[in-house]
Amino acid sequence: MQVGLKVKRFDPTDSGGKTWWQEYEVDVHPDSTVLDALIQVREHVDGTLAMRCACRASICGSCGMKVNGNAKLVCKTRVVSLSPNGEQLIIEPMGNHHVVRDLVITLDTFFDQINRVEPYLQPSFVPEHGEYVVSNESMENLLKSMNCIMCGCCVSDCTVLEVDSNFIGPAAFAKAWRFTEDPRDSKRDERLKALNDEDGGIWDCTRCLKCVEVCPKGVDPMDLIMELRESAIEAGNTNTHGYHHTESFYKSVKKNGRLDETRLAIDSAGWTNIPRLLDLAPIGLAAMRRGKLPPLIPHKSEDHKKVRELYDSVEGESK
Ligand code: SF4
Numbered sequence: 001m002q003v004g005l006k007v008k009r010f011d012p013t014d015s016g017g018k019t020w021w022q023e024y025e026v027d028v029h030p031d032s033t034v035l036d037a038l039i040q041v042r043e044h045v046d047g048t049l050a051m052r053c054a055c056r057a058s059i060c061g062s063c064g065m066k067v068n069g070n071a072k073l074v075c076k077t078r079v080v081s082l083s084p085n086g087e088q089l090i091i092e093p094m095g096n097h098h099v100v101r102d103l104v105i106t107l108d109t110f111f112d113q114i115n116r117v118e119p120y121l122q123p124s125f126v127p128e129h130g131e132y133v134v135s136n137e138s139m140e141n142l143l144k145s146m147n148c149i150m151c152g153c154c155v156s157d158c159t160v161l162e163v164d165s166n167f168i169g170p171a172a173f174a175k176a177w178r179f180t181e182d183p184r185d186s187k188r189d190e191r192l193k194a195l196n197d198e199d200g201g202i203w204d205c206t207r208c209l210k211c212v213e214v215c216p217k218g219v220d221p222m223d224l225i226m227e228l229r230e231s232a233i234e235a236g237n238t239n240t241h242g243y244h245h246t247e248s249f250y251k252s253v254k255k256n257g258r259l260d261e262t263r264l265a266i267d268s269a270g271w272t273n274i275p276r277l278l279d280l281a282p283i284g285l286a287a288m289r290r291g292k293l294p295p296l297i298p299h300k301s302e303d304h305k306k307v308r309e310l311y312d313s314v315e316g317e318s319k
């Protein structure tokens with residue numbers, strides 16, 4: 001089959017950096033991957049196209065790129081899955097990374113984020129003889145995070161990193177989760193406190209699900225971030241806007257069967273945090289002008305008793 005590729009090129013040596021789009025047409029076998037198609041271009045059409053790949057078996061994590069706007073390992077992505085009738089594929093380097101040339105990025109930012117979470121075991125003691133033996137179950141629990149191949153796809157498409165480069169990032173949180181769950185580590189509380197308190201920490205994730213969608217290894221970083229939030233709260237870290245937001249949400253839905261948006265905004269800011277409350281004032285005024293201000297005294301939903309029963313049932317089950 002024939003497929004068209006539109007590739008974003010970048011030459012750092014051309015007057016301080018030149019970016020352009022280049023189109024190619026190649027014949028590929030119906031079972032070919034996007035990586036096969038790109039290699040065909042490089043070997044038979046245009047030897048100047050720069051890309052990175054190694055294992056070709058979705059193990060090394062080298063060939064992450066954006067295809068049609070989403071980060072993918074191109075060695076794992078078949079052409080027909082995205083282009084059943086030879087439609088043109090748009091291929092770009094991954095986002096939120098520094099581009100070196102064409103489709104090649106550096107992982108400097110990625111590893112800076114990983115290093116922020118101290119990605120190594122910190123046991124309280126080292127056994128004098130033999131190994132530190134732990135249960136199979138506790139190791140199996142870690143497998144999800146340990147499946148990470150450091151490809152950077154989740155970082156590429158993280159919507160928070162696009163606007164806040166200080167965010168710790170999905171892969172680093174998945175790594176942090178692994179050490180908070182490892183029974184050999186002695187720094188769980190300190191780790192949770194740091195992830196909770198730090199600027200760019202766990203409460204800055206917007207739960208957009210993008211990292212879950214693009215992770216080629218099923219690590220589901222967002223789910224692990226949510227577990228980190230729960231663990232941080234259980235460990236007594238309740239001093240954040242994120243925690244106040246969660247608590248207010250929980251209480252207002254339980255009480256009224258619906259969200260009390262006015263109270264949510266004030267609770268999240270903190271009732272004594274005057275500067276933050278003043279920041280909210282223009283938003284409130286704008287909402288009022290457009291008739292969008294939520295009622296100051298919330299209406300109860302007709303089904304609020306049913307909602308309360310649901311809460312009771314779920315909370316009863318978890319006891
Ligand atoms: S769910 Fe959170 S960490 Fe994952 S991509 Fe969205 S904002 Fe980033």
Ligand code: SF4
Pocket residue numbers: 147148149150151152153154155170171174214215216217218219220221
């Ligand atoms: S969590 Fe998934 S997407 Fe992110 S670096 Fe690891 S394997 Fe890649």
